[in-house]
Amino acid sequence: MKEKILIIDDEVNICTSLVLALKTKYEVMIVDNASDGLFCFQADHFSVCLMDLNVDSRNEMELIKEIKEIDDKVIIIIMTAYSSVSDSMEAIKNGAYTYLIKPLDIQELFLVIKRALKYRYLDERVEYLSQKLEEKNTYHGIIGKSPQMQDVFQMIEKVKNLTTSVLVTGKSGTGKELAARALHYSSGRKQYHFEDVNCAAIPESLLEEELFGHKKGSFTGAIANKMGRFEYADNGTIFLDEIGDMSLSLQAKLLRVLQQREVTPIGSNITKKLNIRVIAATNKDLKKMVEEGSFRSDLYFRLKVIEIKMPELKAHRQDIPLLCSHFIHHYNQQQGKNVQYLTKEAEKILMTYHFPGNIRELSNILEYAMIMCDGKIIKMGDLPEEVQAVNNKGFTVNRIFKEDLSGLTLKEAEKKIILQALEENQWNRRVTAKKLGISDKGLRNKITEYELVKTKKVGK
Template identity: 50%
Template sequence: MKRILIIDDEAAICSSLAFALEDKYEVMTTTDPSVGVTWLEHDHYDLCLLDLKIGQIDGIDVLRQIKEVSPKTIVLMITAYGTIATSVRAVREGAYSYLTKPINIEELHSVIEQAFRYQHLNEQVDFLSQELEKKYSYEGIIGKSKAMKAVFHLIGKVREVDSNVLLTGESGTGKELVAKALHFSGKRKKAHFEVVNCAAIPDQLLESELFGYEKGAFTGAISSKKGKFEQANGGTIFLDEIGDMPLALQVKLLRVLQEKVVTRLGSNREIQLNVRVIAATNKNLDEAVRKGEFREDLYFRLNVIKVPLPALRERKEDIPYLIKHFIGQFNEEMGLNVKGLTKQAQRILLDYEYPGNIRELSNIIESSMVLADDEYIEATDLPNQVRKINHASNGENGLYKSFIGLPLKEIEKHFILATLEANKGHRKKTAHMLGISERSLRDKLKQYEHR
């Protein structure tokens, strides 16, 4: 059922309009525009009926606030005959249309139905846009920043060729996702995509994992087994954390890449390969080559095309899109109904530096969604280390310097009241954030009232 919010300073008009609409819609009313804006910020309403003049408050100003906190909500202005020119201005500011008093109920229903048809068309356009974005986002890689557009450009250039690719970047930047994009958007997409994490497999097992073995090749080899290169024949093998591969095995890998053949352990039979190799590392391989920790000839074989992935702190404009993606993903996976973040929580996440990159952001959103008591993630729901770093960085920017010379009680009062305001008057969350009991918070607030 569609939801409608009515904001009018006359309670009688609110009641009569609600009575006329409640058979078809879920209707809420308020005579206080600030309450209405707060409801729109924290809950979903499909349409808002807004009076153009609410006491001494200009409805245009309220309209602007609504469009800021809930841009998809349709707004219909209610106006007297003498203010039609102002109503036209309201339409230019984002209102869908306007109705003149006294309101004709049939006309009201007709305009609302038209508005919802308009909304449905917009939703279809948004859906098609999202589908197009999925098509060109390369298997779920999200980003509109300049840095990510450069990555998408490189993927588009090399996805159809067989040249080896080296993905570089810090841990958690999405190297495996890019490797999958290269495979599944290219000509080998119907063949196997095999993944080997060179850092996660013990050295003594990595060789057999890559190249396979024959029965009896070593103790415990009770049957023959294909290696990852064989399994990937015709497709792609992704060698993650290639910088951690031991030197002795690097020699054997180099031969496989040069000769395009593989020999299982315990066998002399060479198996012809047609495999595209994508490697990834979070290490500086140029430096590793200089130190003798990585073979230069293997490095040149792997580094035919380099795709550097930016750290999340270098593409912060992508964070809101990633947050939206993760919220949708975890809502579906965990059966939750989280709609977003409060402005304070989003500001903290935009300021954070993310040493763990996208993987860390995903973990932060998942844990915060589980802990959230409301439909919106509050700052208090975020992990402690994120909030602490944010507070520390604010201090370095001079926040605390402004309190130099003030009595401690005044500084305490400022932080308590500021925290209470950030939590929208929620005393339990405020006490938790400040590390004090609710009783202590209540006592301090009473002291402030008598100062």
């Protein structure tokens, strides 16, 4: 099947010549205005678009963007006169592949089209292989090829079809909810409800009603019966996130539900039997809370029949490139961009960053970097400044100076670090910025913010 080429140009002689030259190898269609060109893209698929910048009164840059919104894979080649070369460069910034000077050299045109199609094929191949690699290392939405994540996958596989309660533990941002969802959607309960309840986000006075429901007239405002989340999840799974924030009184009622496998709505004397899987999660140390008396020991042991520990991102750094590829693909779709990958320098910085916010923080970093990124490649300068402040040895600036920073606030510590670095480099800002791993502009802003000035050394 021949590749399709659309020509958008209002010069009849040029279009006729191009069709005669290209039709031996390609399927060619011509239109003489931008509106018809857009309609063609909406109605059909084209591999290449040859476009004259002055086809009509429409804004050419907007036309390129609109075409790319319809098909971001299409190769746009600009045809232009010498006087419009600057506009052609602007078109390339907005998504065009390259430009050719009129009158066109047919041999050069064939060569450019051939290279463009090869580029498109390689681009699609890279995307396809990246998706396949991600699929291979993805378990029901959780990404990871590291031994730590493979252990998590194996544990989920072992217990997915049991009715046993599961406690998912780990720091914030490690993917506890993803693990709970993987448990549900890999099990025989997947056709039933997965009810997600954040115990920390609902006021204590409302949480009991949310979980167990109420009977009409049981209190002021109860104008109708309300089904609780436990009953709604019957035959499925209920996920109690941030279980460590639940009050002791409500813990006692939850314990009874887990023991009896039945629920009694507020204001009712009728119990309802449940066939339900309970998964709880927390970033708190429940064992310590039991010792302190802020969490019931009987509920703790009832929940912790099986424990799945989600590792911190710094414990499975080898998964960072996979996760980056996943987030780039996700934000490309969300933001309508076509970012391909990170430079080796940017990836190296991420591989050495300490990620206090774990995978959630990595996601936020990639979203920020893609907003800052002007092209298809994320560079180190596109990353947030706190991430850039990682030196080549893999230590953050704060770690390097930690022996000098005890007792200081974050701002005081940062001020001291920057001043010390400036003095060590004789106030050479470019060298200092490079050593600190931040941009020149970032350093200038910090000098202004902290009102740093060069001190004069008094001679002996």
